[in-house]
Amino acid sequence: FRMQKVAGGVLPPKGLGEELVEDDVSVDHAKSLPRWVKFVYGTGDFSCSASSAIMAFFLLPFLFEVAGVHPFTAGFILLISRCWDAVTDPIVGRLSDITKTRWGRRRPWLFFGSVPLAVAYFFLWQVIPGSSQIVDLFYYLFWLVLYNSFYTCISVPHLSLIPEMTNSDKERTELTSYKIVTLVLAALLGTAVHGILLQSIENQRLAYFISASIFSVIFIFPPIITAIVCKEIAGMQRVAQKDQPSFLQGMKIAAKNRPFVLLCGSFLGAYMGTQFLVAHFYLYVQYVLDAENHIIYLIILLQCVIAVSVIAWQQASRKIEKKIIFYIGTLCCISCAVGLIFVRKVMWLYPGSVVLGIGIGAIFLIPFAMVPEIIDRDEKAIGCRREGVYYGLFVFLQKMATSVGLAIGSVSLGLAGLETDEPTEDVDTAVLIVLRLMTGVFPALLFIFSLFPMFLYPYGKRNPRHSVFVDGQLEEEMSSYEPPEILLENEDQLVSKSDI
Numbered sequence: 001f002r003m004q005k006v007a008g009g010v011l012p013p014k015g016l017g018e019e020l021v022e023d024d025v026s027v028d029h030a031k032s033l034p035r036w037v038k039f040v041y042g043t044g045d046f047s048c049s050a051s052s053a054i055m056a057f058f059l060l061p062f063l064f065e066v067a068g069v070h071p072f073t074a075g076f077i078l079l080i081s082r083c084w085d086a087v088t089d090p091i092v093g094r095l096s097d098i099t100k101t102r103w104g105r106r107r108p109w110l111f112f113g114s115v116p117l118a119v120a121y122f123f124l125w126q127v128i129p130g131s132s133q134i135v136d137l138f139y140y141l142f143w144l145v146l147y148n149s150f151y152t153c154i155s156v157p158h159l160s161l162i163p164e165m166t167n168s169d170k171e172r173t174e175l176t177s178y179k180i181v182t183l184v185l186a187a188l189l190g191t192a193v194h195g196i197l198l199q200s201i202e203n204q205r206l207a208y209f210i211s212a213s214i215f216s217v218i219f220i221f222p223p224i225i226t227a228i229v230c231k232e233i234a235g236m237q238r239v240a241q242k243d244q245p246s247f248l249q250g251m252k253i254a255a256k257n258r259p260f261v262l263l264c265g266s267f268l269g270a271y272m273g274t275q276f277l278v279a280h281f282y283l284y285v286q287y288v289l290d291a292e293n294h295i296i297y298l299i300i301l302l303q304c305v306i307a308v309s310v311i312a313w314q315q316a317s318r319k320i321e322k323k324i325i326f327y328i329g330t331l332c333c334i335s336c337a338v339g340l341i342f343v344r345k346v347m348w349l350y351p352g353s354v355v356l357g358i359g360i361g362a363i364f365l366i367p368f369a370m371v372p373e374i375i376d377r378d379e380k381a382i383g384c385r386r387e388g389v390y391y392g393l394f395v396f397l398q399k400m401a402t403s404v405g406l407a408i409g410s411v412s413l414g415l416a417g418l419e420t421d422e423p424t425e426d427v428d429t430a431v432l433i434v435l436r437l438m439t440g441v442f443p444a445l446l447f448i449f450s451l452f453p454m455f456l457y458p459y460g461k462r463n464p465r466h467s468v469f470v471d472g473q474l475e476e477e478m479s480s481y482e483p484p485e486i487l488l489e490n491e492d493q494l495v496s497k498s499d500i
Helices: 014-023 035-043 046-066 071-098 107-124 133-165 169-200 204-218 221-229 233-237 247-256 258-279 281-288 292-316 322-342 346-382 387-416 429-456 472-479
Strands: 004-006 009-011
Touching: 035 133, 035 169, 035 221, 046 071, 046 107, 046 133, 046 169, 046 204, 046 221, 046 258, 046 281, 046 387, 071 133, 071 387, 107 133, 107 204, 107 221, 133 169, 133 221, 133 346, 133 387, 169 204, 169 292, 169 346, 247 258, 247 387, 258 281, 258 322, 258 346, 258 387, 258 429, 281 292, 281 429, 292 322, 292 346, 322 346, 322 429, 346 387, 387 429
Parallel strands: none
Antiparallel strands: 004 009
C-alpha cells in the first residue's frame, strides 16, 4: 500500500483512513461525556430500579400478610404477568429500534412512559376490603401487567440509549456503571424508606398506602429529566444503515448469535439465583431465624455494599478481564447461599451480607457491560444496529428471573402449608425447609450453572484503550496500528509507488 507524508509523521494507508471516515460519524462523540450527563443518564432508571427492589423484597409479604392473597393465587398472578412480558419486552425493543423522531429513537419512550408507570405502581399496593380471591386475582394481575408493560417502555429504551450517546467502549462501560450504581442507590433508598415506614406505622395497610403515594410521585420525574438531558448524539449522526429486519427475523438472528445466547444463559442463572435469594430473604429472617427486627438493617447493609462494590468492580474492569470479575462475584454469592442453608443465628447474616453484596455488584455490572460489544459486532454482520432487540430480551430475562423466583416460592410455600395469620413459632417445619431451599440450595445451583456459559463466552476482555466508531474489528486494528519506519532523504521527497 502507499504511504503519505504529512507534517510530523506518516498517515495510515488511504483505504484504512477512508474506512474510518465512513464508519465514524464524528470524532466529537469519542470525547468523554460530562460527568453530570452520565449521572443524569444513571438516574433515568431510578423509577424502575427503586420500584423493582421494593417489589423484590416486599411484594410477597404484602400479598400474603396485608392483602390476604393465598400463596397459590399469588403464584398464578406472577406467572401470568410473566407470560405477558414474554411478548411485550422484545416487541418494545423492536419498536424502539424503528422509532424515528426529531428527538431520536429512545428518548420519547422515557418521556411518555413515566406517568403510566407511576399510576400502575400506586394501585398495585392498594387493598380492596373484603374482596374474594377471584377479585384479588384480577385486580393485582391487571395492575401488575400494566406496571410491567410501562416498566419495559422505560427500561429497554433506557438501556438502548447507551450506544446512542457514544461510540466509545470506555464511555459505554462508564455509563453502565453509572446506571448500576444508581440502580443500587435507588434500591437502597426505596427499600430503606419503605421499610422504615412499615416499622413506624402500626397499620400496615396505611403504611403501604403512604409509601406508594410518596414513590409514585417521585417516579414521574427521573425518566423525563433523562429524556431532556441525554442527547442521542452518536445515534443521530450515524450514517444511514440498512433497513431493520422484521421482528421475527430479528429474534431469529439474536437466537443464532452464540455469544449473546451464552451471555443470556449466564446472566439468567446468576440473576435468577440472586432473585430467589432476595425474594425470600424477608420471610427467611422472619420465620427461619425469628429475627424480624433485623430485616431492615440487613437490607440496608446489603444495598450499601452492592453500591460500593459496583464502583470498585468498574474500576477493576480496566485492568482485569470482565469474565474474571464475574467469576469472583459468582463465587462470593455461592458461598453465601451455601451458608444460608446451615446458619442458625442472625448475627452471621451481617458479614454474609457484605460478601453477598460484593458478589451481587459484579453480577449486576458485568453482563450489562458486555452487551454493547455484542451489538457492535452484530451491526458489522448485518449492517444495522438493533440495541432494542438485544436489550429487550435482556430486560425480559431480568424480569422473568424476578417473577419466576417469586412465583415458584409462593406456590412452594402454599404447598408447604404456610398460613400468614399464624404466629411465627407455629410455622410448620416444611415451610422452614422450603425457605432454606429458596434462599440457599436453589440460588447456589443457579450461581454454579451461570459459570459454564460465561466460561464459553468468547469476549469479555479488558476495556479497549480507545474506541471512536462502531466497527469493533477496525477499532482493534487501529489501536494496535504502528506505521512502518520510512527513511526519507529530504523533506520534499514523497514515497514512490513501491509497496511497503
